Amino acid sequence: MTAALVLDGVRKDFVVRDEGRSARFTAVQDVDLEVPDGQFLAVVGPSGCGKSTLLDLVAGLTTPTAGRILLHGRPVTGPATDRAVVFQQYALLPWRTARKNVELGLESVGVPRRQRGRLADEHLDLVGLTGFADRYPHELSGGMKQRVAIARALAVDPRVLLMDEPFAALDAQTRESLQDELLRIWRATGKTVVFITHGIDEAVYLGQRVAVMSPRPGRISDLIDIDLDPVPGEDVRSDPAFGRLRHRVWSALRQPTRQQPTRQQPTAHAREAAHV
Ligand SMILES: Nc1ncnc2c1ncn2[C@@H]1O[C@H](COP(=O)(O)OP(=O)(O)OP(=O)(O)O)[C@@H](O)[C@H]1O
Ligand SMILES: [Mg+2]
Secondary structure (H helix, E strand, O other): OOEEEEEEEEEEEEEEEEOOEEEEEEEEEEEEEEEEOOOEEEEEOOOOOOHHHHHHHHHOOOOOOEEEEEEOOEEOOOOOOOEEEEOOOOOOOOOOOHHHHHHHHHHHOOOOHHHHHHHHHHHHHHOOOOOOOOOOHHHOOHHHHHHHHHHHHHHOOOOEEEEEOOOOOOOHHHHHHHHHHHHHHHHHHOOEEEEEEOOHHHHHHHOOEEEEEEOOOEEEEEEEEOOOOOOOOOOHHHOHHHHHHHHHHHHHHHOOOOOOOOOOOOOHHHHHHHHO
């Protein structure tokens, strides 16, 4: 299978103010990753470990300090319609109806007006919002707003869908139904999905593979294949295999962070040597 996405030695530094001076802060480092075409990859890690930084790099919203990112073999140099992003906050324009919000991406790629309306309605149908096209965001629930954001992302027919904690602000029941909707859409469209979350259950439920990130600086510390075989109509979350995978991800997240040795912190090796 060809790789949709390749990250090769990716690092991202930010310049930050540290006690009044500017300093370099490494948010992610040494990230190597290959995502096969059509895979659903879930990325899980604690708050601040660099998940959004990584997604922004793939989206082309920022550039890596080192390393390279390839999308279907071509270097990522900026945002493009082969990728679409869904953020945690709905990011809808309040003065536009659901249909007009979905049309937004289509306008930017020059799709003619009549076609835009049809494509927007088709994608609103796809996310279960038939009949809501003329509603404004303030007339929609949180879950519905996020469905509009997903419809907008899908309408431009991206090859890769990038999602940054898209369901984090929703209540548990809405979240579960949107997770199922997303899996249905993913199966129907065959898109490659990179889905960021800090929910272990969410990662195991959605992902075909789970990338576990560790913080300071952010790295991918584990890649876990999710080989569940859900029986339609059964609750896979109560399957013992689900529990075992959940525990594997939980344990991977609990691994102590590998600290970079510094002059102030002698390495274990150096300490041993000093005791000889
Ligand atoms: N533009 C920026 N300038 C300076 N530091 C930044 C910038 N963006 C992110 N960081 C830092 O990089 C680190 C990773 O941030 P990031 O937003 O990627 O984390 P995250 O894993 O998405 O966290 P959360 O789960 O809370 O969303 C943090 O320490 C953050 O302070
Ligand atoms: Mg984030």
